[in-house]
Structures are given as structure tokens and as C-alpha cells.
Amino acid sequence: MKVVVIGSGAAGLTAASNIRKYDEKAEITVITREEYLAYSPCAIPYVLGGEIKSFESIIMHEPEDYKKKGINVVREAEVYDIVSHENKVEYRVKEEEKEINKSVQYDYLIIATGGAPFIPPVEGINLKGVFKVRTIEDGMKIRKWAENIKNAVVIGAGAIGLETGYELKKFGLDVVVTEMLPQIFPRSLDPDMALIVQKYLEGQGVKIVLGNPVGKILGEEKVETAVVGDETLKTDMVIMATGVRPQVKLADKAGCKLxxxxxxxxxxxxxxxPNIYAVGDCVEVVDAITGQNTLSPFGTTAVRQGKVAAKNIAGKDSKFNPVLNSSVSQIGAVEIGAVGLTETAANLNGIEVVTGKIKALTRARYYPGCKPIYIKLICNSEGRILGCQIIAKETVAERVDTMAIAISKGVTCNELIGMEFSYAPPLSMVVDPFVQAAEDACEKLKNNTIE
Amino acid sequence: MKVVVIGSGAAGLTAASNIRKYDEKAEITVITREEYLAYSPCAIPYVLGGEIKSFESIIMHEPEDYKKKGINVVREAEVYDIVSHENKVEYRVKEEEKEINKSVQYDYLIIATGGAPFIPPVEGINLKGVFKVRTIEDGMKIRKWAENIKNAVVIGAGAIGLETGYELKKFGLDVVVTEMLPQIFPRSLDPDMALIVQKYLEGQGVKIVLGNPVGKILGEEKVETAVVGDETLKTDMVIMATGVRPQVKLADKAGCKLxxxxxxxxxxxxxxxPNIYAVGDCVEVVDAITGQNTLSPFGTTAVRQGKVAAKNIAGKDSKFNPVLNSSVSQIGAVEIGAVGLTETAANLNGIEVVTGKIKALTRARYYPGCKPIYIKLICNSEGRILGCQIIAKETVAERVDTMAIAISKGVTCNELIGMEFSYAPPLSMVVDPFVQAAEDACEKLKNNTIE
Incomplete structure (x- = not known):
């Protein structure tokens, strides 16, 4: 069996490794544009701020690791066509300074072309000092540029933009993060929860400008100012963290339905x-709550999809479930997590919801080091939990996972109150913050019924 | 409506407060032996070691707090009879140095008499320097006695015994913890997992002696040696952490079925x-996995039961679910958690199980501060998760809660692999340790099928 994988992100490489796991004899080829393989793009901001020592340390596997598994990796290669009726991938690669066209046959093809940064078409986007944050090379360029400057503007206040903004501030720059929409974390948090994080960031000296898209970027040879709404921000660097778009061109060329x-x-x-699979940021999936198609550009989704594709290609039955899009981010000392539907998204989708919201503590109140925790539960009119947002200085990722299981198993707020939460004073509250939030929601649900 | 509560632990006080929540007019009386109310007994070891500054700080509410809610609390009172056919509780209380017999009528009675330390009937148990760890007074006595001595022996290597042993070591004593059974944490952990914690404790200088009950305690006026199996341990103090027995005498006197x-x-x-409820450590409950009756002597169980009793008495329908007995403990830097069935208990109950076991990390491997995590999943032959044990230096309590929901909703290992776990390098691994453990279990299940 010949399997070709296009792309060396988490989805592509997981698929390749898992095919090897199930089939010792498969001929597996991974073709990638990139020079560095198997690194963690989510870690780039933390190298910038110095939390992680070097870009080298976020590379999880070297090409040799794949060679040992009998996986042939072709790096710095550009796939320019998929001829699906001939089961053939055509690509261009440099060999001894020359560009050579090559092709490879497949029985199964896995398209894992990922996403590309979306760069809005504004004036000045090509000036020196304008960067994106996607690949390890982007990270290296940003770090180098940041060494001798004073100011940075980050366009886009999603996780990557905020993480990068905070880490550059920590690195020593004056940082402004701007966002077109009127709140930070516009996709994963509701405005009330986003405000808690915004205040923290502002307290740390990161300036936030909301409700305006970037207008233009000005400068002679290199960036000098960024115009955002009414504000003209003097800056030595602009980082475009304006989101990612699925790269579907090759799949389209092959004739795959978009x-x-x-x-x-x-x-x-x-x-x-039938013999072409696609995984990772370039595919769309089903939202577990709304039932509609959506994107799920997360490393964990990529890994799960890579495994599912590999199993099916290896003749084992495996299904990828609809997504809740669990996410978590660390910004300075604060962890921000979300899973499922936000109240905002519920309103947009015409789903009537009730929320439970509390501020509690991560440990017993008398225990040194206990920290505030903010939880918002979103549930439908029957009390079924549809989403959850959590902000605290510890335990957020694990709590998001707890809610991911609760949501996917249809747990109601009332049921949650009756569930077991482990307790020891150094580690938790005797009445868990989730239970407190669920009790708040139940109270409102009860009041709703009386109306 | 007149409600009398006997006992001022978490169960009794939660019941009293919740009745008030639902019924503004109820006459509520709490009768308790204790002087101090509403403190957290689980926190006592951490005061001994100095993690928590004072015993005062673990008192969550003062008698005045209950008075304000219109709850009459009678402290330092001994209930000596319940005359159930007359709906009457008889108790003895000291007033102006005199013991006075009193009685109080009830429409509903809540028995929350808790558990009492089980003290094995060995020689020397009444010597000075022998303590139990149950009430805040016990804690105060231990701390005072510990000030001018060098050695301590703790009998019993469950959570309380080990926490107390570690904290006394931290306080500066030489500590030996002994256990009748051949492992520490004999109820919540399997031997393989217990050994990880044992090695940590030994590394911290706490001596562990397993597989022998305490034989006798010797000394002239005060403790001088404890004889445990072949070993004669020279010591200035013996702490009996030999478990707790439900206090059922009053319920029995009332005619309640045991x-x-x-x-x-x-x-x-x-x-x-019908008009007598019982909650907390003095009742038995149903085990969610085996279906058999069991004990659940945990603060969280007590709180949930107190709420359920209060709701039912207030005319609202509420049910207490079968238990998984989630527990978590902090010993030094290590957190130990367990939920559901152990492999040992499965074997005792004739339940065929397969286990998934891994050592992974709490965060991305390149992220500074990532820590080892040990997880053991216990699942039945269909892959349904029945239990989980976790040891790590962070995030254990929340992970136990995640598994509590998964187990109570019947999640299988295979299903767990497909579930979402949130990922950010500073906070988690891209393939969650739970998924790794579930994959290990699935691998074994598959092999079992082939056999």
C-alpha cells in the first residue's frame, strides 16, 4: 500500500505515524513545504517571551525519527498538482540548486495542507517589520527584529495575538494589541468573561484597542505607524494575528468537494x-451543539483526525466526532479556557440559554495560594450544559476537559450538582466551583419557569 | 416546621443551612458535642506542618453566623436519647457548671452523628502521648505535644495518617508511619500506584513500615515505644490514624434500621x-460500580447528602446518587487521587478488568515546569471505565473530577480516545495523558479478544 501525505503539521504527521503503527509494509511519503518538522506552532509566543529557551526545543521530532520508522519525508517541496484520476501527486523540489519536478503515485492520499494566515489587504502590509506568527521561521524572524526596537503593534486579539502581545511585552517592548471586534477572545469568550482577561492584560501594561480594524500601515523602508480606527500608533513592528484560513487549493485541484x-x-x-482523505486545519467538521459545519483549527483536533484517517486507511473502522472546540490559553499568569457554545453564539443561532456564573476559589479559602476562579456555564432551557468558559491562574485546562466530557454526555446543571468532585483543602473547595455555577444556573432556570 | 439536627459536621450544618434556604420559617436546632463549629477536619494535618497558619483559620463559620440565619446551635451538648414515637430528642448540657437534662421536639430529625476514630484495643492506648486526629482539639493537642519531642509514630497509612506523618516530619520530627496491610493507601490505590507514593515519602525521610498491626504501646507515664510486628519503635508520640467508624448508637436507639x-x-x-433522616459519615450508601452498600466518609459526600435531606424535608424532590468515592490528598509536593473501583477491589468482587497505565507529563515536554504524571485506568472487559488512580505534582484533583463524570456516564476507553482535551503547551500535552492511558487499555483489550 502506497500512502502519500501532503503536509507535516500535527494532522499529517500523526496520520503518517499511525499508518505505520497499523501497517508495517505500507510505503509512506510525507511531502512538506517546511524545513522544520513536527514542531509545536502554539509554543511560538512562549519562545518570544523567553518562557521556553529556544525555537529548537519546540521541535518534537527530527526528520531522522521518521526515517527510522520507514517514513520518507520530502522537505521544502511544493506540491503543485494532484492528478486524482491517475492517483498521482506532482511536486517541485530543489536538488543541487535546481528546481526539479517530480511525481509520486499513491493508493491513498492524505491532504493535510493546514491553514495559512489570513492577511487583510491593507496598505503597507509588505513593509519590513510586518510579520505573521505561523511557522517557526516566523517566530525566529520576530525574535530577531524585536531585539533592537521599542514598540510593537499586534493586530488581532485572539489567543495567538494576545499570547504574542503579552510575551513581547515581557520581552521588554511596549505593546498594543488591536482588535476589529469590540472584545478580546471574540470567538471563544463572551464579552463579560473577556473583560476579566482584558483588565488583567491592561494591568500588566499591555494596551488594548478594540472595535477597529487596522486601516493602513505606514513607513518609509520599514514600519513606522499603524493606523487603527482614529488612532495612529507609532510602532517598530506589526504582527498580523488576524486568523488563519484553510488551504484548500490543492484539494480543489484534485476535485475534492469543498x-x-x-x-x-x-x-x-x-x-x-474515496481514496483521498483530508485532515487538520484544511477541513470542516460538525459542531456538536449546533449541528452545523464549522472549523476546528486546533492541534488536538488535528491529532485526533490524523488517527481516524490512518485507522480507516488501514482497514479499521474509526469515526471523528462532532466538535466542541475545547481551547485553552495561557497569558502571563492567567489561564483562559472555553468549550462548547458561548452565550453570544447561542444568541446568533437562536438557541435560548440560561447562564450560571460565579467567582470562587481554586482551593479552600484558608489555604495559602488559593486563587480566584471565574466560571460561566451556558445551558439550554432544560438545563443541559452547552458551553463553559473558565478563567483562573491554575487548573483551567483540566476543568475545560471535565466540561468537555459533561457536555458531550448531555449532563444537565442539576445532574452536575449531584456529581462527585474530589476534595482536599490544599487542592479544592468542598463545594466545587462547577457546582456553585450549576446552582446559580438552576436558580435562574427555576425563576424562568415561574415567569 | 421544627427541625432538629444532631451533629455539626459538614453534613449536619449543610442540612441546617439548606433547610433555612428553602423555608424561612422553620425552627431549626443543631445540637452538637463540639465546642468549635464548621471547621474543616481534613485541614488539620496542614496546620500541624505549618502550611496553614493556625487552627483558628480553618474554622469556616462562627456560632454567630448560624444565629444570624435563625439557626439555634446548642454546643457542647450530649444527646443521650431519641424518643422517636414522641418525636423528641433528649440531651444533656452544662449550664453554670451544672449538667442539665433538656429535650426538644421535632417534626423532622436529621441524624448527622458522623464517625468516631476506630482505636484498636491494644495495650498502652491510654498512655500520655497517644493521640487521634479527628477534631480541632485533637489537632491542638498534637501540636502542643510535638513542640518538645523528637520522634513520632503514626499508626495507619491512609490519607490522614500519611498527611499527618509527612507534616510532622516537616515540623521537624523523625516520623515512622506503620500500616497493618502490605501497602500504603490500602483502600484507594492499587499496590503498584501506592509504591510510587511510598518511594516519594521515603525520599522525603518518612519511614514506612508495612504489613504489621500495632502490637502494643509501652511507657511509664507517657509513650516510650510502639511495638509493630518485629520492630520496637522508640517514640515520644503515637498517632492513631486507624480509620473511622460510623457512630450509629443514637440512630439505633431511635429505632432506625441499621x-x-x-x-x-x-x-x-x-x-x-419516615421523619428521621440521616446524613454524613454515619450512613451507608450504594457503590455505583458494585451496587453493594458501602461507606463514603468524605466531606463532599456529607455536603451533597445534607443538601438532599434538606430539599426532601422542604418538600422538594431530591435524590442522592450511588457513589464513586472520589478522593484526593496532598502529601508534600505530591497529589494523589482516586475514583471508582481499584483493580484490587475488582478482583475481590469478581469483576474482570483490564488496566491502562502510563507515565506522561502534565504539560508539553519542552515547557519548563512540566511534571511527571502517573495514571492508571481500570475498565471492564467491554472497555467501560470503572476506576482511575492518578499521582502527580499538579492537576490531580481536577483530573479525578473529569474521570468521575466519565465513569458516572459510562464512558469507555475507546470513547475517551475520541474525546476533546484542551491543549496549550504551557498547560497540557497535545495527546492528553488520559488518552494515552486509554490507548494502553484498548491495546490490552484488543489483545484479550485475540486470546
Whole structure:
């Protein structure tokens, strides 16, 4: 069996490794544009701020690791066509300073072309000192540029923008993060929760400008100012953290059906062409709450999809479930997590919801080191939990995972109150913050019924 | 409505406060032996070691707090009879140096008499320098005695014994913890997991002696040696952490039916006498996995039961669910958690199980501060998760809670692999340790099928 994988992100490499796990004899080829393999793009901001010592340390595997597994990795190669009726991938690669066209046959093809940064078409985008944050090379360039400057403007206040902004501030720059929408974390948090994080960031000296898109970037040879709404921000660097778009061009060329957002796949991660699978940021998936198609550009989704595709190709039955899009981010000392539907998204989708909201503590109140925790539960009119947002200085990722299981198993607020939460004074409250939030929601649900 | 509560632990006080929440007019009386109210007994070891500054700080509420809520608390009173056919509680209380017998009528009675330390009937148990660890007074006595001595022996290597042993070592004593059974944490951990904690404790200088009960305690006026198996341990103090027994005498006197272990209650927390409820450490409950009656001597159980009893008495329908007995403990830098069935208990109950076991990390491996985490999943032959044990230096309590929900909702290992776990390098691994453990279990299940 010949398997070709296009792309060396988490989805592509997981798929390749898992095919090897199930099939010792498969001929596996990974073709990638990149020079560095198997690194963690989510870690780039933390190298900038010095939390992680070097870019080298976020590379999880070297090409040799794959060679040992019998996986042939072709790096710095550009796939320019997929000829699906001939089961053939055509690519261009440099050998001894020359560009050579090559092709490879497949029985199964896995498209894992990922996402590319979306760069809004504004004036000055090509000036020196304008960067994106996607690859390890981007990170290296940003770090180098940051060494001799004073100011940075980050466009986009999602996780990557805020993490990068905070870390550059920590590195010593004066930082402004701007966002087109009127709140930070516009996709994962509701405005009330976003405000808690915003205040923390402002307290740390990161300036936030909301409700305006970047207008233009000005400068002679290099960036000098960024115009955002009414504000003209003097700056030595602009970082575009304006989101990522699925890269679907190759899948389209191959004749794979595209959906509203990205490559369409079934629950086996199979495209409309039976021997072509697609995984990772380039595909669209089903939202577990709304039932509508959506994107899920997360490393964990990529890994799960890579495993599912590999299993199916290896003849084992495996399905990828609809997503809740669990996410977590660390900004300075604060952890921000979300899973499922926000109140904002519920309103947009016409889903009537009630929320439970509390400020509690991560440990017994008398225990030194206990920290405030903010939880917002979103549930439907029957009390079923549809989403959750959590902000605290510890334990957020694990709490998001707890809610991911609760939401996917249809747990109600009332049921949650009756559930067991472990307790020891150094580690938790005797009445868990989730239970307190669920009790708040139940109280409101009860009041709703009386109305 | 007149409600009398006997006992001022978490169960009794939660019941009293919740009745007030639902019924502004109820006459509520709490009768307790204790002087101090509403403190956290689980916190006592941490005061001994100095983690928590004072015993005063673990008192959550003062008598005045209850008075303000219109709850009459009678302290330092001994209930000596319940005359259930007259709906009357008889108690003895000291007033102006005199013991006076009093009685109080009830419409509903809540028995929350808790548990009493089980002290094995060995020679020397009444010598000076022998202590139990149950009440805040016990804690105060231990701390005072510990000030001018060098050695301590703790009998019993459950959570309380080990926490106390470690904290006394931290306080500056030479400490030996002894256990009758051949492992520490004999109820919540399997031997393989217990050994990880044992090695940590030994590394911290706490001596552990296993597989022998305490034989006798010797000394002239005060403790001088403890004989445990072949070993004669020279010591200035002996702490009996040999478990807790439900206090059922009053319930029995009232005519409430007793079960195998403690007071029998239905899922409303009602005893065999309809207007008498019982909650907390004095009742027995149903084990969610085996379906058999068991004990659940945990603060969180007590709180949930107190709420359930209060709701039912207030005319609202509420049920207490079968238990998984989630528990977590902090010993030095290590957190130890468990939920559901152990492999040992499965074997005792004739339940065939497969385990998934891994050592992973709490954060991305390149992220500074990531720590080892040990997870053991216990699942039945269909892959359904029945229990989990976790040891790490962070995030254990929240992970136990995640598994509590997964187990109570019947999640299988295979299902767990497909579930979402949030990821950010500073906070988690891209393939969550739970997923790694579940994959290990699935691998074994698959192999079992082939056999």
C-alpha cells in the first residue's frame, strides 16, 4: 500500500505515524513545504517571551525519527498538482540548486495542507517589520527584529495575538494589541468573561484597542505607524494575528468537494474522492451543539483526525466526532479556557440559554495560594450544559476537559450538582466551583419557569 | 416546621443551612458535642506542618453566623436519647457548671452523628502521648505535644495518617508511619500506584513500615515505644490514624434500621422512620460500580447528602446518587487521587478488568515546569471505565473530577480516545495523558479478544 501525505503539521504527521503503527509494509511519503518538522506552532509566543529557551526545543521530532520508522519525508517541496484520476501527486523540489519536478503515485492520499494566515489587504502590509506568527521561521524572524526596537503593534486579539502581545511585552517592548471586534477572545469568550482577561492584560501594561480594524500601515523602508480606527500608533513592528484560513487549493485541484468553510469530509475523514482523505486545519467538521459545519483549527483536533484517517486507511473502522472546540490559553499568569457554545453564539443561532456564573476559589479559602476562579456555564432551557468558559491562574485546562466530557454526555446543571468532585483543602473547595455555577444556573432556570 | 439536627459536621450544618434556604420559617436546632463549629477536619494535618497558619483559620463559620440565619446551635451538648414515637430528642448540657437534662421536639430529625476514630484495643492506648486526629482539639493537642519531642509514630497509612506523618516530619520530627496491610493507601490505590507514593515519602525521610498491626504501646507515664510486628519503635508520640467508624448508637436507639456498615437510608436520605433522616459519615450508601452498600466518609459526600435531606424535608424532590468515592490528598509536593473501583477491589468482587497505565507529563515536554504524571485506568472487559488512580505534582484533583463524570456516564476507553482535551503547551500535552492511558487499555483489550 502506497500512502502519500501532503503536509507535516500535527494532522499529517500523526496520520503518517499511525499508518505505520497499523501497517508495517505500507510505503509512506510525507511531502512538506517546511524545513522544520513536527514542531509545536502554539509554543511560538512562549519562545518570544523567553518562557521556553529556544525555537529548537519546540521541535518534537527530527526528520531522522521518521526515517527510522520507514517514513520518507520530502522537505521544502511544493506540491503543485494532484492528478486524482491517475492517483498521482506532482511536486517541485530543489536538488543541487535546481528546481526539479517530480511525481509520486499513491493508493491513498492524505491532504493535510493546514491553514495559512489570513492577511487583510491593507496598505503597507509588505513593509519590513510586518510579520505573521505561523511557522517557526516566523517566530525566529520576530525574535530577531524585536531585539533592537521599542514598540510593537499586534493586530488581532485572539489567543495567538494576545499570547504574542503579552510575551513581547515581557520581552521588554511596549505593546498594543488591536482588535476589529469590540472584545478580546471574540470567538471563544463572551464579552463579560473577556473583560476579566482584558483588565488583567491592561494591568500588566499591555494596551488594548478594540472595535477597529487596522486601516493602513505606514513607513518609509520599514514600519513606522499603524493606523487603527482614529488612532495612529507609532510602532517598530506589526504582527498580523488576524486568523488563519484553510488551504484548500490543492484539494480543489484534485476535485475534492469543498464545503462552506473548507474541504468537506465524512466522519471517516474521507473526501468526496474515496481514496483521498483530508485532515487538520484544511477541513470542516460538525459542531456538536449546533449541528452545523464549522472549523476546528486546533492541534488536538488535528491529532485526533490524523488517527481516524490512518485507522480507516488501514482497514479499521474509526469515526471523528462532532466538535466542541475545547481551547485553552495561557497569558502571563492567567489561564483562559472555553468549550462548547458561548452565550453570544447561542444568541446568533437562536438557541435560548440560561447562564450560571460565579467567582470562587481554586482551593479552600484558608489555604495559602488559593486563587480566584471565574466560571460561566451556558445551558439550554432544560438545563443541559452547552458551553463553559473558565478563567483562573491554575487548573483551567483540566476543568475545560471535565466540561468537555459533561457536555458531550448531555449532563444537565442539576445532574452536575449531584456529581462527585474530589476534595482536599490544599487542592479544592468542598463545594466545587462547577457546582456553585450549576446552582446559580438552576436558580435562574427555576425563576424562568415561574415567569 | 421544627427541625432538629444532631451533629455539626459538614453534613449536619449543610442540612441546617439548606433547610433555612428553602423555608424561612422553620425552627431549626443543631445540637452538637463540639465546642468549635464548621471547621474543616481534613485541614488539620496542614496546620500541624505549618502550611496553614493556625487552627483558628480553618474554622469556616462562627456560632454567630448560624444565629444570624435563625439557626439555634446548642454546643457542647450530649444527646443521650431519641424518643422517636414522641418525636423528641433528649440531651444533656452544662449550664453554670451544672449538667442539665433538656429535650426538644421535632417534626423532622436529621441524624448527622458522623464517625468516631476506630482505636484498636491494644495495650498502652491510654498512655500520655497517644493521640487521634479527628477534631480541632485533637489537632491542638498534637501540636502542643510535638513542640518538645523528637520522634513520632503514626499508626495507619491512609490519607490522614500519611498527611499527618509527612507534616510532622516537616515540623521537624523523625516520623515512622506503620500500616497493618502490605501497602500504603490500602483502600484507594492499587499496590503498584501506592509504591510510587511510598518511594516519594521515603525520599522525603518518612519511614514506612508495612504489613504489621500495632502490637502494643509501652511507657511509664507517657509513650516510650510502639511495638509493630518485629520492630520496637522508640517514640515520644503515637498517632492513631486507624480509620473511622460510623457512630450509629443514637440512630439505633431511635429505632432506625441499621445496615451492614451504618445507618440505612433510602435515596432521599430518609431512615426507616419516615421523619428521621440521616446524613454524613454515619450512613451507608450504594457503590455505583458494585451496587453493594458501602461507606463514603468524605466531606463532599456529607455536603451533597445534607443538601438532599434538606430539599426532601422542604418538600422538594431530591435524590442522592450511588457513589464513586472520589478522593484526593496532598502529601508534600505530591497529589494523589482516586475514583471508582481499584483493580484490587475488582478482583475481590469478581469483576474482570483490564488496566491502562502510563507515565506522561502534565504539560508539553519542552515547557519548563512540566511534571511527571502517573495514571492508571481500570475498565471492564467491554472497555467501560470503572476506576482511575492518578499521582502527580499538579492537576490531580481536577483530573479525578473529569474521570468521575466519565465513569458516572459510562464512558469507555475507546470513547475517551475520541474525546476533546484542551491543549496549550504551557498547560497540557497535545495527546492528553488520559488518552494515552486509554490507548494502553484498548491495546490490552484488543489483545484479550485475540486470546
Amino acid at each position: 464545503g462552506r468553510w473548507a474541504v468537506e469530509v465524512n466522519e471517516k475523514m474521507q473526501t468526496s474522492i | 445496615g451492614r456498615w451504618a445507618v440505612e437510608v433510602n435515596e432521599k436520605m430518609q431512615t426507616s422512620i
